[in-house]
Amino acid sequence: MYKELIASRKKDFDSALEMAKTEAGSIRTGRASPSLVEDIPVEYLGARSRIKELASISAPEPRVIVIQPWDTAVVPLIEKAIRDSSLGLNPANDGHAIRLTIPALSQERRVEFTKILHQKMEGVRVRIRQTREDILKKVQNAVKDKTAREDEAFKAKDELQKIVDDLHKKIDEMVKKKEQELMTS
Secondary structure: HHHHHHHHHHHHHHHHHEEEEEEHHHOOOOOOOOHHHHEEEEEEOOOOEEEHHHEEEEEEEEOOOEEEEEOOOHHHHHHHHHHHHHHHHHEEOOOOEEEOOHHHOOHEEEEEEEHHHHHHEEEEEEHHHHHHHHHHHHHHHHHOHHHHHHHHHHHHHHHHHHHHHHHHHHHHHHHHHHHHHHOOO
């Protein structure tokens, strides 16, 4: 019974891990990467769209990102969205494209980005724990309703803890790798 429940919620664990990768990728390391800006929301035609849905994004040089919107009318909107973001970048608009020059990181900014990374990863860990607790509650309710045995609750708890520990290990590895990038780039 509990195995089906865990299997049905596997996508929640997978999406949490995917979210961790996205969050880690959104923190800049001093090197230009399209992932740095691709998910920034832009107000366009009354809807919120991400930059990657409105333009092509490339990194032709190690410290430069070029954003070329498919509609030139959206250039000032993308520029505003980048200025309003927490990235601290100053976009240069030539009317057809936006160029972002990624400055070298000071030690102070590196430490600040490391703190932001840890905050974002803690949010992912909380999401994982909430999913685990939700599954455990359902198993406990099944035990109370006599549709599952007591030993199944213990097995579910053990199996879930293994899954959560594995996810935390992957997140820790991701954080360690990103911290290393932040401190050395």
